[in-house]
Amino acid sequence: MPLLEIKDLSIRFGGLQAVKNYNLTMNPGDIRGLIGPNGAGKTTVFNMMTGILTPTEGQVLLNNWSIEGFQPYQIAARGIGRTFQNLCLWRHMTVLEHVKMACYSKITYGLFGAFFGGARRKREETQMTNKAMDLLALVKLDQFADQLVGNLPYGAQRRMEIARALATDPKILLLDEPTAGMNPEELDQIMEIIRLVHGEYKMAILLIEHRLKFVMELCERIQALVFGEVIAEGEPEEIRNHPQVIEAYLGKEIEY
Ligand SMILES: Nc1ncnc2c1ncn2[C@@H]1O[C@H](COP(=O)(O)OP(=O)(O)OP(=O)(O)O)[C@@H](O)[C@H]1O
Structure with a gap:
C-alpha cells in the first residue's frame, strides 16, 4: 500500500x-517535485491535499485513509504536514513558542490536565520543549529560540516554518516554494536542511518550486503542471529536456 495515493483530483472555480x-x-x-508556471495549479493541489479546498472530483488517500470530509487540522494530525508559499507566522511569539505550539497537537493531557495535571503535564511540557529545540537545531535556529519571530531574517523564518511543520510528526511533508525570496547563501542552507530532513527522518517530501536548478538537484522525480494538467513526469533529466516543459517556460531554453 503506498503512503500517498492521489487519484484523478480535479477542481473548478466557476468557469476555471x-x-x-x-x-x-x-x-x-520519496522526494518529489511539482513545477509549473505561475497560476498552473500547484498550490491548489496542496490545498486539496490538506483539506483547505474540497476537490470537485477525485480522491486523496493517506495510507489508504481518505481525507474527504476532514478538516485541515485533522488531516495534519493524521500525517500531512505543510509549509505555505506566503509565511503564516505569529510575529510576536518567540521562535520556540511557535514550534512548541505545533507540538501541542500531540499532547494527551487535555484541558483538565492543563490546569490540574501536575506531573504528567510537566513531563509532557518538558518533552515538547526538548522536541521543539531538537527541531530548531535541525533547521539551525536553536540559538535563536528566544527571539521574536518578527525579528528573524526572512530565510530564517522560512526555516522555522519547516520546523513547525515537522513538529506535528508528518508522514509526508509538503513544501510550497521553500526558497521564495531567499538569497544564494540562504538557498544553500535550505537545500542542506531539506536533504537532512529527507535523509535523517526518511521523510516523504513533495516540493513546489520555481527554481528549477534547486528542484532538479533535490528531487528524484518531477511533475510539470501547466494550466492544471500534468504535461510531463519523470526524472530530472527527462523533465529538463522535455519539449513541452521547455515551451511552457516561455518557449525558451530553461534557465538553471
Ligand atoms: N480559491 C480560489 N478561488 C478562485 N480561483 C482560485 C482559487 N485558488 C486558486 N485559484 C486560481 O486557480 C489557478 C491556480 O492557482 P494556484 O495558486 O494553484 O497556482 P500556482 O501554480 O500555485 O501559481 P503560483 O506559482 O503563482 O503560486 C489560478 O488561476 C488562481 O487564480
Whole structure:
C-alpha cells in the first residue's frame, strides 16, 4: 500500500478548471517535485491535499485513509504536514513558542490536565520543549529560540516554518516554494536542511518550486503542471529536456 495515493483530483472555480485529473503515488522516503508556471495549479493541489479546498472530483488517500470530509487540522494530525508559499507566522511569539505550539497537537493531557495535571503535564511540557529545540537545531535556529519571530531574517523564518511543520510528526511533508525570496547563501542552507530532513527522518517530501536548478538537484522525480494538467513526469533529466516543459517556460531554453 503506498503512503500517498492521489487519484484523478480535479477542481473548478466557476468557469476555471484549475486542476484536472491530477494523479500521484508516493512511498515513504520519496522526494518529489511539482513545477509549473505561475497560476498552473500547484498550490491548489496542496490545498486539496490538506483539506483547505474540497476537490470537485477525485480522491486523496493517506495510507489508504481518505481525507474527504476532514478538516485541515485533522488531516495534519493524521500525517500531512505543510509549509505555505506566503509565511503564516505569529510575529510576536518567540521562535520556540511557535514550534512548541505545533507540538501541542500531540499532547494527551487535555484541558483538565492543563490546569490540574501536575506531573504528567510537566513531563509532557518538558518533552515538547526538548522536541521543539531538537527541531530548531535541525533547521539551525536553536540559538535563536528566544527571539521574536518578527525579528528573524526572512530565510530564517522560512526555516522555522519547516520546523513547525515537522513538529506535528508528518508522514509526508509538503513544501510550497521553500526558497521564495531567499538569497544564494540562504538557498544553500535550505537545500542542506531539506536533504537532512529527507535523509535523517526518511521523510516523504513533495516540493513546489520555481527554481528549477534547486528542484532538479533535490528531487528524484518531477511533475510539470501547466494550466492544471500534468504535461510531463519523470526524472530530472527527462523533465529538463522535455519539449513541452521547455515551451511552457516561455518557449525558451530553461534557465538553471
Ligand atoms: N480559491 C480560489 N478561488 C478562485 N480561483 C482560485 C482559487 N485558488 C486558486 N485559484 C486560481 O486557480 C489557478 C491556480 O492557482 P494556484 O495558486 O494553484 O497556482 P500556482 O501554480 O500555485 O501559481 P503560483 O506559482 O503563482 O503560486 C489560478 O488561476 C488562481 O487564480
